[in-house]
Amino acid sequence: MSNVYEPREIEPRWQARWKSADAYRAKNPGEPGFDPAQKKYYVLDMFPYPSGSGLHVGHALGYVGTDIVARKKRMDGCNVLHPMGWDAFGLPAEQYAIQTGKHPRETTNENTQNFKRQLELIGVSYDWSREVDTSDPTYYRWTQWLFTRLFERGLAYRAQVPVWWCEELKTVLANEEVINGRSERGNHPCVRRPLSQWMLKITAYAERLLADLDGIDWPESIKIQQREWIGKSEGAEIRFALAGHAHETLTVFTTRPDTLWGATFMVVAPEHALVAKITTSAQRSAVEAYVAAAASKSELDRTDASKTKTGVFTGAFALNPAFDAADPRAKVPVWVADYVMATYGTGAIMSVPGHDERDFEFARKFDLEVREVVRAPSGSKALADGACFTGEGVAVNSGPIDGLATKLAKAKAIQLLEQRGVGKSKITYKLRDWLFSRQRYWGEPFPLLHLEDGTTVAVPDDELPVLLPPMDDFKPASDGSAPLARAQDWVATVDPKTKRPARRDTDTMPGWAGSCWYWLRFMDPSNAKQPFSKEAENYWGPVDLYVGGAAHAVMHLLYARFWHKVFFDAGIVHTSEPFQRLFNQGMVTAFAYQGADGRLVTSDEVETKGDAYAKRGSGEPLTQIVTKMAKSLKNVVNPDDIIAEHGADTFRLYEMFMGPLADSKPWNTRDIPGCRRFVERVWRLFVDTENDKPIRAHFAAGAADKAIEGDTLALEKSLARATKRAEDSFQALNLNTAIAGYMTFVNDATPLVSSLSRSQAERFLRLLAPFAPHLAEELWSRMGMPGLIVQASWPGADVRYLIEDEIDLPVQVNGKLRATAKAKKTANSAELEGIAREAVASHLAGKEVVKTVVVPGRLVNFVVK
RNA sequence: GCGGGAGUGGCGAAAUGGCAGACGCGCGAGACUUAGGAUCUCGUGGGGCAACCCGUGGGGGUUCGAGUCCCCCCUUCCGCACCA
Numbered sequence: 012m013s014n015v016y017e018p019r020e021i022e023p024r025w026q027a028r029w030k031s032a033d034a035y036r037a038k039n040p041g042e043p044g045f046d047p048a049q050k051k052y053y054v055l056d057m058f059p060y061p062s063g064s065g066l067h068v069g070h071a072l073g074y075v076g077t078d079i080v081a082r083k084k085r086m087d088g089c090n091v092l093h094p095m096g097w098d099a100f101g102l103p104a105e106q107y108a109i110q111t112g113k114h115p116r117e118t119t120n121e122n123t124q125n126f127k128r129q130l131e132l133i134g135v136s137y138d139w140s141r142e143v144d145t146s147d148p149t150y151y152r153w154t155q156w157l158f159t160r161l162f163e164r165g166l167a168y169r170a171q172v173p174v175w176w177c178e179e180l181k182t183v184l185a186n187e188e189v190i191n192g193r194s195e196r197g198n199h200p201c202v203r204r205p206l207s208q209w210m211l212k213i214t215a216y217a218e219r220l221l222a223d224l225d226g227i228d229w230p231e232s233i234k235i236q237q238r239e240w241i242g243k244s245e246g247a248e249i250r251f252a253l254a255g256h257a258h259e260t261l262t263v264f265t266t267r268p269d270t271l272w273g274a275t276f277m278v279v280a281p282e283h284a285l286v287a288k289i290t291t292s293a294q295r296s297a298v299e300a301y302v303a304a305a306a307s308k309s310e311l312d313r314t315d316a317s318k319t320k321t322g323v324f325t326g327a328f329a330l331n332p333a334f335d336a337a338d339p340r341a342k343v344p345v346w347v348a349d350y351v352m353a354t355y356g357t358g359a360i361m362s363v364p365g366h367d368e369r370d371f372e373f374a375r376k377f378d379l380e381v382r383e384v385v386r387a388p389s390g391s392k393a394l395a396d397g398a399c400f401t402g403e404g405v406a407v408n409s410g411p412i413d414g415l416a417t418k419l420a421k422a423k424a425i426q427l428l429e430q431r432g433v434g435k436s437k438i439t440y441k442l443r444d445w446l447f448s449r450q451r452y453w454g455e456p457f458p459l460l461h462l463e464d465g466t467t468v469a470v471p472d473d474e475l476p477v478l479l480p481p482m483d484d485f486k487p488a489s490d491g492s493a494p495l496a497r498a499q500d501w502v503a504t505v506d507p508k509t510k511r512p513a514r515r516d517t518d519t520m521p522g523w524a525g526s527c528w529y530w531l532r533f534m535d536p537s538n539a540k541q542p543f544s545k546e547a548e549n550y551w552g553p554v555d556l557y558v559g560g561a562a563h564a565v566m567h568l569l570y571a572r573f574w575h576k577v578f579f580d581a582g583i584v585h586t587s588e589p590f591q592r593l594f595n596q597g598m599v600t601a602f603a604y605q606g607a608d609g610r611l612v613t614s615d616e617v618e619t620k621g622d623a624y625a626k627r628g629s630g631e632p633l634t635q636i637v638t639k640m641a642k643s644l645k646n647v648v649n650p651d652d653i654i655a656e657h658g659a660d661t662f663r664l665y666e667m668f669m670g671p672l673a674d675s676k677p678w679n680t681r682d683i684p685g686c687r688r689f690v691e692r693v694w695r696l697f698v699d700t701e702n703d704k705p706i707r708a709h710f711a712a713g714a715a716d717k718a719i720e721g722d723t724l725a726l727e728k729s730l731a732r733a734t735k736r737a738e739d740s741f742q743a744l745n746l747n748t749a750i751a752g753y754m755t756f757v758n759d760a761t762p763l764v765s766s767l768s769r770s771q772a773e774r775f776l777r778l779l780a781p782f783a784p785h786l787a788e789e790l791w792s793r794m795g796m797p798g799l800i801v802q803a804s805w806p807g808a809d810v811r812y813l814i815e816d817e818i819d820l821p822v823q824v825n826g827k828l829r830a831t832a833k834a835k836k837t838a839n840s841a842e843l844e845g846i847a848r849e850a851v852a853s854h855l856a857g858k859e860v861v862k863t864v865v866v867p868g869r870l871v872n873f874v875v876k
Numbered sequence: 877g878c879g880g881g882a883g884u885g886g887c888g889a890a891a892u893g894g895c896a897g898a899c900g901c902g903c904g905a906g907a908c909u910u911a912g913g914a915u916c917u918c919g920u921g922g923g924g925c926a927a928c929c930c931g932u933g934g935g936g937g938u939u940c941g942a943g944u945c946c947c948c949c950c951u952u953c954c955g956c957a958c959c960a
Contacts, residue, residue: 191957232880232955239879239956246960265960278960314958355959362960369958441959564955598954635887637953668900670889674882675953682888685900688915695915748890751899758899821895826941828895853927864940870894874940 014703016694018658022785026134034801035136037092039535040550045090052089053551054081055530055590057559057567058096060522061122063107066129067640068648068666068678069599075666076596076744077558078135082781083741085136086805092551093136094533096143097123100151101522102180102196105453109486115453119146129650134659134784136801141536145525146453150532152476153542154524155458157574159469160581162459166212167447169467173354174446176204181487183208185446185521187240187566191314195566206491209448209457209518213573217241217440219587220572229593236564242441247425249361249434251277251329253289254342261285261329261345264356264439267366268428269420271333272409273384274361275374277345278322281305282353289345291326298323298347305349313349320373322348331361332433333410340382348373356439364399371399384409385417445570447521450493452485454519460506461514471507477515493517526567527574530554530589548584557590558672560598568593594744597675601646604633611638613645637677648678660783661687664750667782671745689750690786692757693779696764697772697790705793707764710772712795722766727812729759730771734808737778746782753779769794774806822847823872824854840865847871 013020029035038045054077059070081093099119107122108115123144130137143150161167175184179199183206188195213220221241224234246266253259261277279286281302290298301323305313312318327345334341343361350369351360364374364381374381386407387400403417411427412420428434448457456477458470470477480501485494495517496502506513528542535547568590575589604617604624616627624633640647653662664686670676694700699707708714717723736752756775760767773796780787780800791800820834820843830850834843843865848855851873858875865871 230880235879236955242959244959263960267960318958320958350958350960352959360960367960369960372958439959561954668888674889676888679888679901682901685888689900691915745890747888748899751890754899819895823894823941826894826939831895862940864894866894870941872894872940 014698014700014705016691016698018660018690018785019655021789022134022659025785025788026131028788029136029799029801032799033140034799035093035138036140037090037094037138040546049088049090051092051551052081052084052556053092053530053554054084054556055093055533055554055558056095057557057563058098058526058529059126060101060103061097061099061119061126062103063111063118063122064642064647065122065125066650067599068650068653069640071129071133071650071662072599072666072672073558073560073596074130074135075133075663076672076746077556078133079663079667079746079781080556080741080744081136082784082801083805085801086777086781086803088804092141092533093138094141094143094536095130095135095137095139096141096529096533097126097145098522098526098529099123099144099146100454100520100525102182102449102451102453103522104146105451105485106180108453114483115485116146119144132654132659133650133663136784141533143529143532143536145529148476148478149539151455151525153532154455154520154528155470155475155477156472156542157528157578158455158520158524159458159472159475160583161211161574161577162469164577164581166215166577168210168212169207170210171205171207172210172446173203173205174208175201176206176491177201181489181491182449182451183446183491185523185566186443187445187569208446211445211447211573213445213570214440214442216573216576217243217442219576220442220569223572223576223588227588227593228591230561230595233561233564233568233593233595237569240442240565240569244439244441246437246439247421247428247434248357248437249332249428251332251343251361253285253345254328254330256289256327259285259288261359262357263359263361264437265361265363267363267417267421268424268434269406269409269412269415269417270363270366270384271331271361271424271428272406272412273363273365273382274331274333274343275364275380275382276343276362277329277359278348278351278362278370278373279325279345279359280351280353281347281349283347283358285359286325286347289325289327294324294326298325301347308349320348320350320369320376322346322350322373322377324377332428332431344379346373346377354443355441366399366401368399368401382408445573447524448518449521450491450517451487451519452479452482452494454521455479455524456495457516457518457520459516460504461516462506462509463511463513467516468506468508474507479519493519495519523567523570527571528578530557530571531578531584542583552584553586553588554590556592556594558594558596561595594673596672597670599640599669600637600675600677601640601644601648602635602677602679603638603644603646604635606631606633611644613643615645640678648680653680653683657683657687658690658785660786661690664689664783667746668750670747671743673744686750689754689757690783692761693783693786693790696757696760696767697776697793706790706795709765710767710769710794714769716770717766717768719768722763723768723771724812726760726763726767726771727809728815729756730775731808731810731812732756733775734778734806735813738808750782753782776800777803777806818868820846820850821870822850823870824851824875826872829854836868838867840867843867843871847873 056074056077081091084091104119105115108118175189177184177194177199189201192201194201221243244266247268248262248264251261253261325345325347328342329345331341331343362370364370365383366385385404387404406412406415406420412423415423425436456479458475458477459467461467480498482498502515504513504515531543534551535543538544571589576587578584579587604612612626617624618627624635626633665683668686719727733752733756737749740746740749773794776787776791784801788800816836818834818836820832821828822830822832832846832850834846844863860873860875862874
């Protein structure tokens with residue numbers, strides 16, 4: 012046994028030992044050794060796409076954080092579920108496979124092996140017996156089974172709808188996967204195309220997805236993003252008759268039915284079905300040109316709010332139901348303009364330029380009437396000032412609702428519309444149904460059969476899984492048709508019920524499908540009869556702490572909540588929400604260097620000159636900036652390299668010591684030696700390196716413990732403070748302060764090591780164990796402590812030692828610190844004031860003390876004139 | 877434009893309204909060494925180099941006391957963005 016700290020020897024040894032002891036195995040109810048008295052704790056990482064480039068230190072940040080929490084919870088006596096798996100289906104895996112020319116099955120296996128190797132290197136305490144791979148038939152069998160439940164409930168339907176198509180990726184994409192008209196993955200341009208696709212009726216859950224956000228402990232920013240994405244608006248639907256078209260009506264949605272009396276024109280989206288019907292012959296060529304131009308514009312151009320408004324008059328007029336048909340105000344022109352979205356509301360609006368910015372801008376440009384119908388409260392900018400007023404006020408020029416405040420005016424207007432049968436109250440959501448099919452190879456096949464009679468039925472549960480057919484050429488077809496359609500022997504099958512010929516559905520599910528329920532599979536991962544047992548779900552659900560990046564705010568986290576609610580309705584799970592607490596880890600950024608012209612220089616070309624940076628060779632001065640890690644900047648850091656040099660414990664400590672888990676912060680390899688030195692100091696605190704002995708004699712098994720007095724008492728207090736700080740740090744997950752506390756303790760203990768008792772030493776190791784488990788385990792073993800430290804209990808802080816009997820009393824004069832005096836902790840106000848007065852006597856001389864503030868146990872402040 | 881987060885030493889960062897800069901990096905000086913890129917000790921916000929003054933993006937305010945609470949502004953990161 013070497014008495015020099017050698018992580019490369021220590022770490023693999025303990026990792027093997029933990030594995031052979033099955034130290035991180037979580038037991039389900041009913042299993043031998045299951046203890047019903049233990050509380051359960053489910054701490055989950057967002058499982059990764061096993062990409063070809065492996066883990067970098069940013070992924071590891073979250074994994075180290077949850078690992079420390081999991082280890083702490085085990086020490087607290089909880090039955091901890093802390094699993095890991097692979098989100099292996101989907102576009103990235105398939106693209107990587109295409110790039111390398113290998114089958115995705117093969118690359119996925121290689122990549123998951125590499126990820127697992129990296130995670131094991133870090134020493135994370137996953138229960139690997141629960142590992143899942145979403146692309147494994149034993150897993151996707153149940154994804155298909157759960158999809159069937161959605162299908163049975165009418166939540167999956169096939170529809171010809173305008174969907175996003177990405178030519179570069181040769182696939183359709185969900186709304187959530189398209190940002191400003193470009194693909195979320197790869198940033199390729201996308202266009203809308205009407206295609207027949209599988210849709211999931213997430214809109215049926217819009218209200219519950221919104222309302223249930225209130226009951227979960229999630230970051231407010233994520234809740235806001237989900238609320239905005241769901242986009243609930245309350246208002247009214249109003250039907251306008253069209254002059255000269257007795258059988259057509261123009262229906263609009265508005266959140267301000269109270270402004271109906273101010274609607275001076277109508278606007279329909281270029282895609283609106285009525286455009287062709289109502290356009291007059293005089294306007295036809297202009298309208299057709301406008302519609303054609305709108306269709307050819309990119310989504311980005313269409314939706315750019317900063318551009319000036321465009322539009323064309325259709326020649327048609329609508330009749331505002333607020334007015335009698337004979338009233339000259341009733342007849343309003345109908346325009347086509349692309350600032351109205353075809354996909355929201357009814358694709359048409361009533362324009363109230365007096366009280367809507369966009370309508371106001373449009374009316375100004377085309378010289379349309381602006382009528383005031385809401386009087387602004389005095390003091391705010393109103394129509395009279397040449398501005399449009401969008402706030403709440405009092406209705407004017409509005410006949411029956413005149414004089415009513417906006418809230419009442421809305422209600423009254425809706426009531427009038429309903430009485431007259433021309434409108435009703437209406438709630439609209441921005442949320443669209445979820446485009447759920449892809450014409451790609453690497454995904455779950457839909458467990459559906461198309462029968463001869465044109466109907467579609469689910470494959471019976473006992474015929475699942477529907478296996479992906481093995482294909483050598485899995486590339487997407489250039490025309491967008493499904494690759495699975497080329498597997499003709501696979502497509503042609505027989506309906507098990509009728510024994511009649513049937514054709515398999517050739518679409519696959521999107522990458523999100525597997526992640527819509529994986530936290531449930533982890534509860535009971537090898538169940539061959541069900542996706543998971545009721546007992547397992549009842550016990551483990553819901554996830555107590557879910558940690559991952561904020562990037563999934565409206566995709567995975569919304570989809571997962573949706574599926575979970577469907578399961579809840581189907582009686583498959585017992586909670587309506589899957590993740591009780593969500594925590595977003597911050598991004599690990601990296602330094603990058605730029606020249607005076609702003610050009611970035613790859614990090615291997617940079618040299619340090621004291622506090623300054625320069626380009627190697629040329630000596631050009633560079634400035635340090637903070638960016639995302641990027642291959643092109645060569646500033647991506649791989650944990651493997653750090654661990655090879657310093658070991659996993661140092662790596663883990665540095666990841667956490669950088670700052671609070673939630674914060675974004677730059678990786679700085681230069682800072683790592685600080686954590687390495689701490690690890691070495693701990694080592695030397697325990698190991699008798701001077702005499703080349705494995706442990707200091709007074710820490711060895713059987714050594715007599717020391718009485719808690721003198722220096723040992725001082726160390727007891729220091730240890731209590733470190734314990735308290737560590738415990739506090741688990742609340743906000745600012746584990747950096749826990750490590751700082753440990754460093755302080757080691758700094759205190761090092762010069763007094765002969766006074767450090769065996770009990771104090773072993774308790775410190777237990778504090779350290781969640782953070783640096785290998786080091787703690789090695790020293791624990793050298794002390795002759797029984798069992799594994801990773802299965803030991805957390806030592807609580809003894810509050811008696813947190814109380815100081817003597818404090819440093821800050822004494823202020825006019826709020827400024829003038830002296831620090833020693834005072835008994837128990838001293839009363841009068842005694843403190845006396846001590847304080849003496850300490851700052853020179854500052855009080857010749858001054859009048861107007862007021863004295865004494866905060867017992869804290870400070871004294873004299874206010875003088 | 878709207879919403880959210882964040883601005884504290886040369887750097888990462890601490891701080892229930894109560895001693896700003898804990899802990900660490902870097903840097904400086906010294907000790908021990910054949911040697912030091914090991915280890916240890918001391919120092920390290922700025923200015924005077926003392927007993928003092930100034931300091932948490934800027935400006936106001938509340939308070940005996942503000943990095944922390946309130947108002948206005950600036951910078952920056954993230955999200956959304958013509959949603960009627």
